[in-house]
Amino acid sequence: METTAEAAETGTSTRTGDCAAPPHRHRRPDGQDNYTISEVVAFTGLTAHTLRWYERIGLMPHIDRSHTGQRRYSNRDLNWLDLVGKLRLTGMPVADMVRYAELVREGDDTYIARFELLEATRRDVKARIAELQDTLAVLDHKISFYADAGRALASEGSR
Amino acid sequence: METTAEAAETGTSTRTGDCAAPPHRHRRPDGQDNYTISEVVAFTGLTAHTLRWYERIGLMPHIDRSHTGQRRYSNRDLNWLDLVGKLRLTGMPVADMVRYAELVREGDDTYIARFELLEATRRDVKARIAELQDTLAVLDHKISFYADAGRALASEGSR
DNA sequence: TAAAACCTTCGAGTGCACTCGAAGCAAGCG
DNA sequence: CGCTTGCTTCGAGTGCACTCGAAGGTTTTA
Numbered sequence: 001m002e003t004t005a006e007a008a009e010t011g012t013s014t015r016t017g018d019c020a021a022p023p024h025r026h027r028r029p030d031g032q033d034n035y036t037i038s039e040v041v042a043f044t045g046l047t048a049h050t051l052r053w054y055e056r057i058g059l060m061p062h063i064d065r066s067h068t069g070q071r072r073y074s075n076r077d078l079n080w081l082d083l084v085g086k087l088r089l090t091g092m093p094v095a096d097m098v099r100y101a102e103l104v105r106e107g108d109d110t111y112i113a114r115f116e117l118l119e120a121t122r123r124d125v126k127a128r129i130a131e132l133q134d135t136l137a138v139l140d141h142k143i144s145f146y147a148d149a150g151r152a153l154a155s156e157g158s159r
Numbered sequence: 160m161e162t163t164a165e166a167a168e169t170g171t172s173t174r175t176g177d178c179a180a181p182p183h184r185h186r187r188p189d190g191q192d193n194y195t196i197s198e199v200v201a202f203t204g205l206t207a208h209t210l211r212w213y214e215r216i217g218l219m220p221h222i223d224r225s226h227t228g229q230r231r232y233s234n235r236d237l238n239w240l241d242l243v244g245k246l247r248l249t250g251m252p253v254a255d256m257v258r259y260a261e262l263v264r265e266g267d268d269t270y271i272a273r274f275e276l277l278e279a280t281r282r283d284v285k286a287r288i289a290e291l292q293d294t295l296a297v298l299d300h301k302i303s304f305y306a307d308a309g310r311a312l313a314s315e316g317s318r
Numbered sequence: 319t320a321a322a323a324c325c326t327t328c329g330a331g332t333g334c335a336c337t338c339g340a341a342g343c344a345a346g347c348g
Numbered sequence: 349c350g351c352t353t354g355c356t357t358c359g360a361g362t363g364c365a366c367t368c369g370a371a372g373g374t375t376t377t378a
Contacts, residue, residue: 036323036324037324038324069325
């Protein structure tokens with residue numbers, strides 16, 4: 001059985017109406033979700049090298065193995081990789097994600113630490129969004145400037 | 160005299176009511192805007208090394224020099240550095256910014272190319288904002304999950 | 319049964335964006 | 349006058365996140 005916090009992290013209880021995931025061929029239902037590494041490569045776009053590297057540096061939970069030692073990824077592993085991918089997009093350093101993964105492995109005692117880490121991350125993400133919106137405004141301003149200049153040039157130089 | 164497109168790039172015509180710039184001690188008005196490199200360091204947070212490097216790789220317009228050869232940055236150089244800083248935040252590679260700077264140097268003929276480059280960049284920035292908002296939603300979901308779990312733990316284990 | 323996929327460990331290479339130091343000299347300021 | 353700041357060129361180093369290849373083995377699958 002898993003703890004509440006683990007459920008929060010690994011996403012076992014993901015609602016099935018999740019329909020906005022782009023490059024997934026198809027996941028199998030829980031119970032048949034023992035993907036080979038090459039399937040995960042296809043799902044995530046990461047290389048097998050990178051997946052093993054993630055494991056080495058402690059960025060993954062312990063991955064199940066077949067009776068002969070081959071990796072068998074579960075839906076929750078895939079969900080975790082989705083989260084990692086999202087956090088990567090925010091610019092979070094891998095080291096921080098590893099720290100977070102450690103907290104998850106350490107169990108419910110680290111609940112507060114994780115909560116705080118999530119909130120700090122949220123603040124960062126919000127700040128980054130604000131920065132980008134600022135940049136977007138500059139870009140829009142410039143673009144409209146160019147559009148005006150373009151119209152001027154077009155009306156004068158249309159020989 | 161400068162071309163319209165240069166005015167768009169270098170921001171000479173920046174409205175003076177620009178009050179949201181954080182770590183600027185104070186700019187001097189146009190005409191007295193001949194900053195030393197160390198002043199620009201203070202303004203931008205970049206190192207002198209990095210400023211010279213930007214110049215070497217073609218990321219800067221040609222910087223004025225004093226009669227003895229020292230760099231004298233103008234307000235428009237500062238504006239350009241602001242833009243570069245913003246674009247850097249969007250994750251735009253330096254090589255792309257150099258390309259853009261080249262177009263600016265090449266003059267009004269490159270107007271269309273620059274316009275398209277700006278629009279492509281805007282699309283990228285919008286996409287990045289969307290990704291981040293997606294991530295934010297995941298984070299919020301997780302955080303509220305944790306908050307609920309926290310209340311449950313608090314009410315049961317509050318001895 | 320042969321090819322394809324998987325495993326391990328090891329270490330080196332890549333690309334980006336700086337980042338730093340050193341040498342050796344010129345200019346500015348207090 | 350001396351200290352600070354600036355200039356040049358050169359080349360090496362850093363940190364991050366992969367990325368790749370090889371060697372030498374086992375397992376799966378068509």
